[in-house]
Amino acid sequence: MQFGPQSLRxxxxxxxxxxxxxxxxxxxxxVKEFKRGRLSRLDVCDAHPELLRAARNIGAPAExxxxxxxxxxxxxxxxxxxxxxxxxxxxxxxxxxxxxLTRRAGQVACYVVEVCPDCMWNxxxxxxxxxxxxx
Numbered sequence: 001m002q003f004g005p006q007s008l009r010x011x012x013x014x015x016x017x018x019x020x021x022x023x024x025x026x027x028x029x030x031v032k033e034f035k036r037g038r039l040s041r042l043d044v045c046d047a048h049p050e051l052l053r054a055a056r057n058i059g060a061p062a063e064x065x066x067x068x069x070x071x072x073x074x075x076x077x078x079x080x081x082x083x084x085x086x087x088x089x090x091x092x093x094x095x096x097x098x099x100x101l102t103r104r105a106g107q108v109a110c111y112v113v114e115v116c117p118d119c120m121w122n123x124x125x126x127x128x129x130x131x132x133x134x135x
Contacts, residue, residue: 020128027123031067044068047115047122051077055115058093066116074116076125082108102131 033039045068047055059075066074079089080098084105092098102108112125 020126022126023124027067027125030123034068041068041119045116045120045122047120051113051115051122052117052120054091055117058091059115059117060093062114064114066119066121068121069116069119071116071118073118074114074121077113077115079111079113080105080108080130081111082106082131098130105131107131107133 030039030044034041034044054077055075059077062074062076064074065072078092078098080092080101081089082105085101085108090101090105092101098110107129108131109127110130111127113122114125115122
């Protein structure tokens with residue numbers, strides 16, 4: 001089975017954008033298990049060093065505090081993956097940059113990850129496609 005931009009088609013119930021998948025229920029479940037003591041901080045605060053670097057340098061401030069350490073330092077890091085992008089993907093900061101990227105790369109799969117640089121919490125927030133397919 002392959003996973004690519006075409007895998008995200010369709011409309012998810014309650015999603016703001018057709019084809020957008022929200023991971024809020026999974027996030028809430030993990031946070032609840034942590035607060036009940038069934039998961040340790042080591043289980044949930046395991047961000048990769050490259051994700052932490054991206055969070056510190058280009059992360060966009062999140063509206064919520066970190067659900068684990070409760071500090072207001074949480075950020076969103078956005079990645080795009082596609083056939084005309086590097087294998088490790090491409091980070092982008094805003095819709096303008098995403099627009100430039102899709103003009104150059106065509107349709108891409110986008111992922112938004114919330115990251116707390118303080119405690120290393122990270123969780124996938126949403127996934128969606130952007131851009132048009134190339135002919």
